[in-house]
Amino acid sequence: MQTIALNDTLSLSRLVYGMWRLADDLDTSPGHVQRKIEACLDQGITSFDQADIYGDYGSEIVLGGALKAAPHLRAQMQIVTKCDIMLTSEKFPERRVKHYDTSAAHIIAATENSLRAMSIDHIDLLLIHRPDPFMDAAETGWALDGLVQSGKVGSVGVSNFKRHDWTLLQAAMSTQLATNQIEISLVTTDAFVNGDLAFLQEFGVKPMAWSPLAGGALFSETHSHIFGALERIGSAQGVDATAVAIAWLLAHPAGILPVIGTNDLARIKKMSDATRVDMDRETWFELYEIANGHEVP
Amino acid sequence: MQTIALNDTLSLSRLVYGMWRLADDLDTSPGHVQRKIEACLDQGITSFDQADIYGDYGSEIVLGGALKAAPHLRAQMQIVTKCDIMLTSEKFPERRVKHYDTSAAHIIAATENSLRAMSIDHIDLLLIHRPDPFMDAAETGWALDGLVQSGKVGSVGVSNFKRHDWTLLQAAMSTQLATNQIEISLVTTDAFVNGDLAFLQEFGVKPMAWSPLAGGALFSETHSHIFGALERIGSAQGVDATAVAIAWLLAHPAGILPVIGTNDLARIKKMSDATRVDMDRETWFELYEIANGHEVP
Amino acid sequence: MQTIALNDTLSLSRLVYGMWRLADDLDTSPGHVQRKIEACLDQGITSFDQADIYGDYGSEIVLGGALKAAPHLRAQMQIVTKCDIMLTSEKFPERRVKHYDTSAAHIIAATENSLRAMSIDHIDLLLIHRPDPFMDAAETGWALDGLVQSGKVGSVGVSNFKRHDWTLLQAAMSTQLATNQIEISLVTTDAFVNGDLAFLQEFGVKPMAWSPLAGGALFSETHSHIFGALERIGSAQGVDATAVAIAWLLAHPAGILPVIGTNDLARIKKMSDATRVDMDRETWFELYEIANGHEVP
Numbered sequence: 001m002q003t004i005a006l007n008d009t010l011s012l013s014r015l016v017y018g019m020w021r022l023a024d025d026l027d028t029s030p031g032h033v034q035r036k037i038e039a040c041l042d043q044g045i046t047s048f049d050q051a052d053i054y055g056d057y058g059s060e061i062v063l064g065g066a067l068k069a070a071p072h073l074r075a076q077m078q079i080v081t082k083c084d085i086m087l088t089s090e091k092f093p094e095r096r097v098k099h100y101d102t103s104a105a106h107i108i109a110a111t112e113n114s115l116r117a118m119s120i121d122h123i124d125l126l127l128i129h130r131p132d133p134f135m136d137a138a139e140t141g142w143a144l145d146g147l148v149q150s151g152k153v154g155s156v157g158v159s160n161f162k163r164h165d166w167t168l169l170q171a172a173m174s175t176q177l178a179t180n181q182i183e184i185s186l187v188t189t190d191a192f193v194n195g196d197l198a199f200l201q202e203f204g205v206k207p208m209a210w211s212p213l214a215g216g217a218l219f220s221e222t223h224s225h226i227f228g229a230l231e232r233i234g235s236a237q238g239v240d241a242t243a244v245a246i247a248w249l250l251a252h253p254a255g256i257l258p259v260i261g262t263n264d265l266a267r268i269k270k271m272s273d274a275t276r277v278d279m280d281r282e283t284w285f286e287l288y289e290i291a292n293g294h295e296v297p
Numbered sequence: 298m299q300t301i302a303l304n305d306t307l308s309l310s311r312l313v314y315g316m317w318r319l320a321d322d323l324d325t326s327p328g329h330v331q332r333k334i335e336a337c338l339d340q341g342i343t344s345f346d347q348a349d350i351y352g353d354y355g356s357e358i359v360l361g362g363a364l365k366a367a368p369h370l371r372a373q374m375q376i377v378t379k380c381d382i383m384l385t386s387e388k389f390p391e392r393r394v395k396h397y398d399t400s401a402a403h404i405i406a407a408t409e410n411s412l413r414a415m416s417i418d419h420i421d422l423l424l425i426h427r428p429d430p431f432m433d434a435a436e437t438g439w440a441l442d443g444l445v446q447s448g449k450v451g452s453v454g455v456s457n458f459k460r461h462d463w464t465l466l467q468a469a470m471s472t473q474l475a476t477n478q479i480e481i482s483l484v485t486t487d488a489f490v491n492g493d494l495a496f497l498q499e500f501g502v503k504p505m506a507w508s509p510l511a512g513g514a515l516f517s518e519t520h521s522h523i524f525g526a527l528e529r530i531g532s533a534q535g536v537d538a539t540a541v542a543i544a545w546l547l548a549h550p551a552g553i554l555p556v557i558g559t560n561d562l563a564r565i566k567k568m569s570d571a572t573r574v575d576m577d578r579e580t581w582f583e584l585y586e587i588a589n590g591h592e593v594p
Numbered sequence: 595m596q597t598i599a600l601n602d603t604l605s606l607s608r609l610v611y612g613m614w615r616l617a618d619d620l621d622t623s624p625g626h627v628q629r630k631i632e633a634c635l636d637q638g639i640t641s642f643d644q645a646d647i648y649g650d651y652g653s654e655i656v657l658g659g660a661l662k663a664a665p666h667l668r669a670q671m672q673i674v675t676k677c678d679i680m681l682t683s684e685k686f687p688e689r690r691v692k693h694y695d696t697s698a699a700h701i702i703a704a705t706e707n708s709l710r711a712m713s714i715d716h717i718d719l720l721l722i723h724r725p726d727p728f729m730d731a732a733e734t735g736w737a738l739d740g741l742v743q744s745g746k747v748g749s750v751g752v753s754n755f756k757r758h759d760w761t762l763l764q765a766a767m768s769t770q771l772a773t774n775q776i777e778i779s780l781v782t783t784d785a786f787v788n789g790d791l792a793f794l795q796e797f798g799v800k801p802m803a804w805s806p807l808a809g810g811a812l813f814s815e816t817h818s819h820i821f822g823a824l825e826r827i828g829s830a831q832g833v834d835a836t837a838v839a840i841a842w843l844l845a846h847p848a849g850i851l852p853v854i855g856t857n858d859l860a861r862i863k864k865m866s867d868a869t870r871v872d873m874d875r876e877t878w879f880e881l882y883e884i885a886n887g888h889e890v891p
Contacts, residue, residue, distance in 0.1 A: 086876075098889045099879035130891065133786035134878055136847035137795060160891075163461070164757070164789030168796040192430035195461030201434060202465040253433035282383075284431055285396035295395045297427065297457075460758070489727035492758030498731060499762040550730035579680075581728055582693035592692045594724065594754075 001044030001272055004206050004257055006178040010124060010155045012047040012078055014250065015271055016208060018261030019048060023055025023062045025263040033066035037073055039265055043272040049181075049208070049259045051082035051129055052114055057091050060117035068119045079120065080208075082129035082159060082181075083110035100132035104143035111147055126153045127181055131165040141172030148175045157181070159210070163199040179208050184256060186226050186245055186291040187214035197254050212249050212258035213242060229290050233283060239273045247277030248287050298341030298569055301503050301554055303475040307421060307452045309344035309375055311547065312568055313505060315558030316345060320352025320359045322560040330363035334370055336562055340569040346478075346505070346556045348379035348426055349411055354388050357414035365416045376417065377505075379426035379456060379478075380407035397429035401440035408444055423450045424478055428462040438469030445472045454478070456507070460496040476505050481553060483523050483542055483588040484511035494551050509546050509555035510539060526587050530580060536570045544574030545584050595638030595866055598800050598851055600772040604718060604749045606641035606672055608844065609865055610802060612855030613642060617649025617656045619857040627660035631667055633859055637866040643775075643802070643853045645676035645723055646708055651685050654711035662713045673714065674802075676723035676753060676775075677704035694726035698737035705741055720747045721775055725759040735766030742769045751775070753804070757793040773802050778850060780820050780839055780885040781808035791848050806843050806852035807836060823884050827877060833867045841871035842881050 003011040017040045022033065037048070050060050060081065067074055084107070086092075086099045101107075111126060126147065128140070147153040158166065159181040170177050180200055184191050188211070191197045200207050213219075219227055219241075230241035237244075249256045260271055289295050300308040314337045319330065334345070347357055357378065364371055381404070383389075383396045398404075408423060423444065425437070444450040455463065456478040467474050477497055481488050485508070488494045497504050510516075516524060516538075527538035534541075546553045557568055586592050597605040611634045616627065631642070644654050654675065661668055678701070680686075680693045695701075705720060720741065722734070741747040752760065753775040764771050774794055778785050782805070785791045794801050807813075813821060813835075824835035831838075843850045854865055883889050 096876060097880045097883055099876055099883075100890060101875060103875070131787070133882065133890075134846065134875060139847075162789065164792040164796070168792045171796050193428070195459065198461040198465045202461070202468050252431065253436075281398060281400070281431060282393060282396055286394045288430065289394055289396075296397060296430075490725070492756065495758040495762045499758070499765050549728065550733075578695060578697070578728060579690060579693055583691045585727065586691055586693075593694060593727075 001275060003046075004255055006125070006157075006206055007155055007176060010078065010178060012080075012125075012257055013045050014257060014275060015045050015246070016047040016049050016080070016257050016259045017045050017268070017271075018210070018259040019050050019059050019063060020054050020261045021059075021263055023058035028062045028065075030066040030069035033062060034070045034073065035265065036263070036268060037066065037077070039268040040271075041073075041076055043269070045271060046076060047078040047080065047257075049080045049261075050114070050118070051085070052110055052117075053082075053085050053087050053129070056087070056089055060114055064117050064119040074120060078124040079118065080125040080127065081114045081118070081123055082127040083107060083114070084132055085129045100130055100134065102128060102132040102135045102140040104139050104146075107140065107143040108147065111152060115152065122152065122154065124154045125178060126156050127179070128158045128161075128169070130160050131158075131162065135169070137168045137172040141169055145173050145175050159208075163195060166199065166203075177205070179206055179257075181208035181210055181259070183211050184209040184249060185212050185214040185218065186248060186287060187217055187223060189288060189291055192252075192288070197252075201254050206255040206257060208257045208259055209249055210259050212260060213245055218245055226287070226291050229287060233287075234277070237277055239277055240270070242267075243270070243273035243277055244279075246271075246274035247279045248284060250274060250277075251279035251284055298572060300343075301552055303422070303454075303503055304452055304473060307375065307475060309377075309422075309554055310342050311554060311572060312342050312543070313344040313346050313377070313554055313556045314342050314565070314568075315507070315556040316347050316356050316360060317351050317558045318356075318560055320355035325359045325362075327363040327366035330359060331367045331370065332562065333560070333565060334363065334374070336565040337568075338370075338373055340566070342568060343373060344375040344377065344554075346377045346558075347411070347415070348382075349407055349414075350379075350382050350384050350426070353384070353386055357411055361414050361416040371417060375421040376415065377422040377424065378411045378415070378420055379424040380404060380411070381429055382426045397427055397431065399425060399429040399432045399437040401436050401443075404437065404440040405444065408449060412449065419449065419451065421451045422475060423453050424476070425455045425458075425466070427457050428455075428459065432466070434465045434469040438466055442470055442472050456505075460492060463496065474502070476503055476554075478505035478507055478556070480508050481506040481546060482509050482511040482515065483545060483584060484514055484520060486585060486588055489549075489585070494549075498551050503552040503554060505554045505556055506546055507556050509557060510542055515542055523584070523588050526584060530584075531574075534574055536574055537567070539564075540567070540570035540574055541576075543568075543571035544576045545581060547571060547574075548576035548581055595869060597640075598849055600719070600751075600800055601749055601770060604672065604772060606674075606719075606851055607639050608851060608869060609639050609840070610641040610643050610674070610851055610853045611639050611862070611865075612804070612853040613644050613653050613657060614648050614855045615653075615857055617652035622656045622659075624660040624663035627656060628664045628667065629859065630857070630862060631660065631671070633862040634865075635667075635670055637863070639865060640670060641672040641674065641851075643674045643855075644708070644712070645679075646704055646711075647676075647679050647681050647723070650681070650683055654708055658711050658713040668714060672718040673712065674719040674721065675708045675712070675717055676721040677701055677708070678726055679723045694724055694728065696722060696726040696729045696734040698733050698740075701734065701737040702741065705746060709746065716746065716748065718748045719772060720750050721773070722752045722755075722763070724754050725752070725756065729763070731762045731766040735763055739767055739769050757789060760793065771799070773800055773851075775802035775804055775853070777805050778803040778843060779806050779808040779812065780842060780881060781811055781817060783882060783885055786846075786882070791846075795848050800849040800851060802851045802853055803843055804853050806854060807839055812839055820881070820885050823881055827881075828871075831871055833871055834864070836861075837864070837867035837871055838873075840865075840868035841873045842878060844868060844871075845873035845878055
């Protein structure tokens with residue numbers, strides 16, 4: 001599988017395995033998680049996407065269990081995680097409302113906590129999970145720079161940032177932000193025209209895409225017209241609709257890295273089908289227009 | 298008539314004659330088209346706006362017929378044309394959906410085709426017709442730079458671009474983009490406040506305005522309140538409502554070049570009336586507020 | 595009270611007294627106005643916000659009456675005023691429609707007029723009141739630079755500008771714009787996420803906030819859920835809801851300077867309570883979410 005260089009020190013596999021629901025699986029044993037990781041690695045999917053909050057603060061711990069049991073896996077993996085969302089949770093009974101925290105103290109503590117939870121001593125890529133309307137860019141930038149300098153974090157980036165969030169934070173940092181992980185799918189196509197992709201392309205930054213299958217909504221009745229087109233295109237190439245939906249993102253010149261999450265071992269084994277789909281320009285527009293419900297202007 | 302320098306090598310006449318409907322006229326003979334061109338030139342309107350798709354890929358050919366019959370006209374004209382829209386058309390039966398193509402191969406082929414269709418060896422200004430959500434800026438920019446370097450195209454620009462589209466493409470080019478042709482009229486006033494004009498003014502770029510009369514909608518019942526005001530102002534100055542509507546654009550400090558299309562020889566002869574209208578600041582706002590249906594805040 | 599440096603030459607008090615309704619008070623005598631100014635100064639509120647149009651062009655004159663009667667006050671005050679809105683008014687019977695005027699001639703004349711009305715020879719900070727869709731940035735920038743160079747105006751800034759308005763005008767000036775006075779309150783929270791605050795933070799510019807209490811709407815039935823939360827938080831700290839609403843702005847890292855207008859001497863005396871409120875991050879988000887009617891995403 002192709003790898004994509006986010007900067008001089010970090011390359012991710014073109015497809016990234018998302019661990020959003022890792023803790024929701026019936027089987028969260030180290031052995032089963034190890035099999036998922038190995039199923040990814042078998043296809044060249046070497047990059048894994050986490051966040052401190054996934055699985056109500058449980059997903060990093062589940063991954064940590066597997067890495068403790070099979071520490072040889074770590075060297076073959078790039079681990080991405082995120083911080084700044086503060087969920088209300090039984091684990092934090094004193095917390096009153098969901099909020100964000102981009103203070104230096106929290107970012108540093110969250111990083112230490114993620115390292116401990118995952119039983120690792122290095123995070124390859126740490127992302128600010130959501131733009132924080134209360135962000136002090138100087139403080140946040142200083143914390144992120146410091147984590148890179150300390151070696152605890154290899155690269156830093158953001159998620160769900162608009163251009164103004166990006167330029168505000170970047171202007172306060174010496175490290176270059178490595179990526180912006182944003183929502184892009186056939187159900188959520190705004191990024192192609194509203195500037196969210198354009199500014200990343202202009203800055204030479206490769207985006208990651210969360211929910212590239214719209215969290216499963218692509219397979220719902222509401223979107224059956226899109227799914228029908230995906231199936232038609234896929235069946236002509238011997239792949240399923242999912243592979244075509246992902247290939248639609250891969251074809252875009254921005255160099256999008258889709259984050260695909262599934263707990264189904266069989267589906268993991270088929271993820272790389274997406275990289276083998278032919279997606280010419282006109283077919284890309286055909287899907288885009290079916291998804292939008294109208295022609296381009 | 299005033300000319301406006303778009304850059305060091307290209308000046309257009311303040312009013313541009315739009316050939317959007319050239320192929321729709323009952324008489325598309327070379328002689329009749331020549332009379333239209335001469336009616337423009339008589340008033341100092343020396344710039345002519347085309348696109349490969351106008352008239353279902355027919356308008357450039359109609360113009361080419363006239364230029365073949367009267368080749369002396371060419372030296373007095375600046376010819377603007379556009380590419381990247383791929384219409385579904387009986388002329389392209391294999392095309393499945395309307396789409397855009399900003400690939401280098403297409404831009405170069407479309408330029409060659411426009412040169413051939415218009416029987417000319419040089420396009421003064423080539424525009425990317427619509428922002429392409431699938432644009433590879435490096436490739437598109439390389440193609441545009443190459444066309445300028447080859448001498449086949451004098452200057453290049455864009456149409457309907459937002460700031461993020463512009464900066465993405467410009468950052469990938471060595472040539473400076475010469476203009477952005479956008480929709481501006483009393484019916485479509487967003488550009489005055491949403492940044493579409495502001496960024497062009499900031500970059501020192503003169504905009505062209507398409508549909509400055511809202512494609513005729515300005516004369517419809519819906520907009521009779523605007524038309525009434527235009528007539529009132531016009532009659533006090535001995536010009537018609539159309540001239541006032543165009544003058545409203547000319548008065549703006551951005552240096553807007555309206556593209557006016559009409560197949561009516563008598564109206565062509567009256568186009569330059571717009572340049573003789575007095576339009577003071579308060580009258581400009583009066584029309585702006587009537588058009589918007591409310592006072593400025 | 596804390597002061598905030600807008601640039602090397604101008605610092606304002608953290609809270610600014612707004613004179614929007616100064617001329618609407620029953621008592622506009624020099625003595626009564628002097629008592630208001632002294633009530634502010636007593637708390638360290640040394641900055642006063644005016645505009646030529648306030649009180650139907652009357653508020654600057656009311657202030658001027660007090661400064662004529664008690665000229666010693668001037669040296670303790672920073673006076674902010676604004677121009678470019680052209681109200682229809684019995685005072686300008688020839689004016690047909692509300693509009694803006696950012697021409698050099700008007701800006702210079704308006705400044706002279708404000709100096710005369712307030713009986714002062716120096717304006718500390720002159721703001722363009724509203725972005726003008728008809729602005730010629732070169733001309734407006736030249737006029738503002740000139741007023742600073744002449745010494746009649748200490749610093750210049752803007753109000754209600756979007757990023758594109760700001761960069762357009764700033765690019766045409768040698769003086770740095772000192773602030774952008776925008777609407778921010780618990781009822782109008784867009785600026786925290788739409789880039790209006792982010793670009794100011796990125797450029798190192800401190801914003802002023804107009805209507806920080808939403809012009810009183812915060813105390814209306816519609817917003818009783820917000821008011822209830824403010825009262826709850828305030829009563830725990832021995833201050834009233836108003837102080838908490840202002841403290842919510844003060845807590846933000848952008849360094850917001852709220853402009854508070856009241857003709858009630860007793861309320862003026864309590865304004866600085868806002869600076870004594872504790873506002874931690876989670877409480878900030880609690881109010882933000884109550885105000886927005888939903889959690890952060």
